[in-house]
Amino acid sequence: MVRTFFGLLLAAVFGAGSASAQVTNGGFESADLGVIEDLASIDGWQLTVNADVDPPAVFEIVDDAQEGEKALKVTVAASGANPWHIEATAFPVTVMPDGTYQFSIWAKADEDGATATFSVGNQAFNEYAALRDNVDLTTEWQEFTFEFTITDEETEVRAPVHFSYAANVGNAIYIDGLSIVDPEAGATPIVVEAEDGDLGSEYATATDADAGVDYIDITTDVTETTGGAGFPGANRTATYEVTFDAPGWYDLFARVYVGASTFDDDSFFYANDFGDQDPSVADGWIVANQLAAAGFTTPDEFVSGLGAEGAEVWKWVNLSENNFNDVPADSFYVAPGELTHTFTIGARENGLLIDKLAFGRSDLFYTVTNLDNGEPGSVDAGEPIELPEQPLGAGLEKFIGNIYSPAQTEDFEFYWNYVIAENAGKWGSVEGTRDQFNWGGLDASYELAQENGLDYNFHVLTWGAQQPDWISGLEPAEQREEIREWMEAVAERYPDMDVVQVSNEVLRTHNPPDGQNGRADYKDAFGGDGDTGYDWVIEIFRMAREVFGDDQRLMLNDYGILSSIQAAQEYRGIIEDLQAEGLIDVIGVQGHAFSTRSGAPITAVLDLLGETGLPIQVTEFDVDGNPNRSAFVTEAQSDANQLRDMQRIFPLLWEHPSVEGITFWGWRPGLWRNEEEAYLVRSNGEQRPALDWLEDEYLPQFRVANEAEVDGAVRLLSTAPNPFSTSTRVSYELREAADVSLAVYDLLGRRVAVLADGPEAAGAHTATFEARGLASGTYLVRLQAGDAVTAVPVVVAR
Template identity: 45%
Template sequence: MKKRLPLCSFAIALLAPSILNGQNATAIVMEAENATLGSSFSTATADGVTYITPSVNFTGSAPTSASTVASFSVTFPEAGDYELFARIYVGNGAANDDSFIPANDLGDATVGNNDDWSAANGLWNAGFSDPDEIVLSVGDTGTTTWKWIRVSTFSDVGLLTVPSSQLAQTYKLASREDGLRIDKIAFGPLRVSFTVDQLDNGLAGWDQRQPNDGQDFQATGPILAHGKSKFLGSVWSSTASNNKDFEFYWNGMWHGNGGKWGSVESTRDNMNWSNLDQGYQFAKANGVKFNFHVLLWGAQQPSWISALPPAEQLEEIEEWMSLVANRYPDIDYLQVVNEPINAPPDGSVSPEGGSSRANYIAALGGTGETGFDWILESFRLARHYFPDTPLMINEYNIEGNHDRSDRYLEIIQTLQAEDLIDLVGFQGHAFSTKFASSQDLSTILDKIASTGLPIMITEMEIDGHDDYVQLAEYQRVFPIYWDHPSVIGVNISGHIGNWRADQGAVLVNDNFTERLALQWLREYVADSGWTSFSGYLSKRDLDSQVHAFTNDADGDKLSTGLEFLLGSDPQFPFNEVAPLWAWSMKRGELTLPFSPDTGEGKVTIQSSVDLKHWQDEASYDLRFRRAEGMEIVGSDESPVLRFQGNAFSEPALYYRLKFSLPQ
């Protein structure tokens, strides 16, 4: 028997099926054969199940004939929002027998109107059949068996809203492939979870709705990534209420719209820096990683830029970069180009329609020999205006798409050839990860990590109005990214004002209490590795004053800082790995192994002729895994560095190690 839900080590209490604040927690289940059926539907019975099935195939996303429509009359017990479920059977045709067309709303859905309908497809290898399974987002039940699916996941149906003035409603669905059988549909109250058994038998589900006592929850910290070298961040919003409790949850930041050129300079030479200023000042005052989003992109750019001649466009691009560089001198990570594959600034209309993209690609060299010369020129300019800032690229729908990730890899490697890029961004949106297998997510992450560049997950969210739907998907996807040695941090798309709030991607309830996914994130991150020095001390219950970074509290000839870098516990006698750090003037060589827990900071080797005046000879950046003057001979996960000193130089040189690590 399958487990009800993969909860890892996170313990939760399922709320008993109940009526909360007078709210019903039972789904309204409708037998399909009781609907008013179009002529292409027939009713049949097999193995004790009576169902409806269509006799025609169709390839569109909206019905073109009333003959393919089934209409249900349903009276809801109370007003509110509902999600749609269905009990289905996919025939032997698998992917050719696995779709139908639900209406997007209650009421009259018009035949032939694409806005009223959306296809639910890809159901052949999805759904839930074990009685104890909660019907979550996707599932993995195959063909020729009865199973429940959450229709809202596989279509754009979203929430179905019942007003208090009209509890009696009509709901319609249409056929699409003739091998599909439909036994029942069900309308589940929002924020109530159902097992297969509960839907089969009309039982109350697990109610996640919060009692409304008029009191808002107040977070107190510490931040989720406390004591970690990796950061876990969120959006800094222009809506102040969406930033509530930011300081108690997050140590990373990006701006949803506030840093986009079209937001800052919507009118030429009239700059609006207010949201960026506020976030930047907060970040610098609170030790939050500030990720600037974004310099150049095809979307949300100034409307006036496209009408300028290329030479003048280039002047404006450089002015924009110069202004950002001067105003924000301490950017931690800079997104130079966003969505170069999906939304380049080439003036074209996106496949989804709407306004055309900005058109200034020619000002940056156009496509050129590489097909993306404009990206190279963008990064050359950024390297000029931001010489000391880590530069990054950012893209979506890379996570589970092998063809697109190969294209992304080609761009990245071409940038690397000119030393123009320092890290890579994956956006990590729910629509990119939800239908991607865990194997594909890991394989593509490894592919990009093979460049040796650090990776940031820049705009992650997980959908799910249902707490268990959201939790299960966080448990599947988040560890793939957080635990990967190349990932230096994750930024989500907002714990309150998420751009996919309509899909349930927020992490707090209306009264700001934490949803299950946020509670699990706290525990998972706390138990993960990659600690900072302060986390190292905390993990081993060591006093921060006694075990300061430069102190040798246990008298083993190794400072606690060195023990941290080596990944060894403070102990006596000293760890046998210590001699690897010994300097052999005869060999003129120093070998430096590092613990994988050291995820941030810099180690520098300095030389002096008089023990007073020191100069840098070599350095290694732990976060970006970049060495200057040293050879990297170990793996990316556990680097070992080799420095070749000059043992016979005249005059004699003295060497020392200097550590610059977050405390």
């Protein structure tokens, strides 16, 4: 429930802060489950049924709750003469004369059509305010709220709920979470010093004298003690007693320092709820991981979202707003009348220092300064960021995608229409321990694509880097068996993929699995260099084709290709060897900023690879704003640098006829080229000028060309089907009669087919492109009507 609308609304109603909760047992949590025989036995409530209600209503404490674990169920068999003849009254409710309060309650019924009245009044039954006129209840929990002011000298008031209505006969009504609080209370966060807890024996306290910080640190690593990947273990927990000022939803924050080992120093556990936790059982613990690429340090920054600070700096992270390590995060609920709670954290990796924990209202925004000084939060975080109405690639013949990683998922579907998992898809991330699979990140990336109708690219089956450590020590036959099992597991688990990257960075000076420089060592298990110099690549692709079948598109991917004709020629040689056996369907070229510097032969390389007839994807594209990581480059200069290079590079890639799409390798702070400032939005979601240019200026011209008119005279619609094996239908429209030339060209500019040639009337037309006899690959369908010209790519795939 991480800053959802429901969570915001509930927190705004309940509040928090210096005022005490006004209602005792508003959520019935202190009552025992079951039918209530003694109506006077429920702490904080007066339950009544008048004598004229026959048979009488039944009151019961049940576990069908909106908040917490319990709620009150009232089953009505008959109604009395007045609504209050069946009544549940919260009493006494403590208030202050002249005080203004917020009333909130949740209610539902077994069947639609039930009704109730909610009110607050003094002990003389004079109401301050009420919700009446037969408030309708449905089978879904609804929240009912109103504000009231104490207009007399009362310090204890009543809050009755009336159920005696004819509409309720034969039905059951449920109420939960009654709260009456000062709506202005609770803006101040509850801050806890980490060293003030009950610390396990493996924790140590220390002081960072330069920063003036007292902190806790774990003295043992998770691999050296009783802990595991999913639980902290004995002697590795720190427990705190936290007293809240009022009920409501709270986000959890932590002020931490990630050590010099970065991603080996950046994780810990925290309990997923209040109360005691078993340190030897994974259930009940959330892993906060990848903190090396998260957090905020700038005083006026709101600690909302992931943030982008790195290691070796004290920073605040919002744990409740982020799915670190692909484990769902959550906010914490404090029930009315239960304001003191036990909360526990646990150690995982050593090298992570913890200064403070803080709980802040989920409906408020807290800056770094607010959390440092225990200051009230704000109702909003400035002007809201306006999200685009459609992804960048919407309505275009080519896709524009991005990576899935915890730092990059927020608002993903608003910008991108293609998904690649970053580190989550690398074999070492999934099967770091033999036969123990961690599919969490991959599942999340695949679900993101499935839920939003996006194409999915799997990155990556085999590679020299980020492979399981255990694979290198096996015999060649075992290595082949394990790699086939890995492929089969992927194929079975993710049946709907556009592309599977079979191998990555295979050039001999890049990252082949040859055992050199710390790389995995299984190249020889697949034939080594052999006659082609890359027999092992061909053999791995043969295995992949067997496992995934002919209908799955397979890709080879590598870096440094766009910057070197020599590398591109060597790369093309491997591709042609794979083509000879029908083993490759798509060429991947990484587009990292170091490959696309000024002078890189981008177009020549794309031409060279395009001559194979295979489509090309730019798989890992980024554009730096501060390529040298200079401390003297201002934000404005970084923006200008990135915009200039985006305008230079992106059109070369996008407009090449062989390129079918571009995938950025991150777009939010926390991406791999974070220090080079390659992100396209700032930490608050504000777009940088390079993204503005893509969205507002550059891409719309292609959307118009594909969807609408060209020079107001002609409209060339998408071909269908595309890709195709034998024939496809081409549709086009003319605004007025014109001489038409509709022809098909290969990537060398040779005309291979004429579909229409001569005068045609205004209106809709269709033509059929028969591709029999043509090689697989990308072709251009070009339409000229008078002076208007447009074209779309089509792919012949066999």
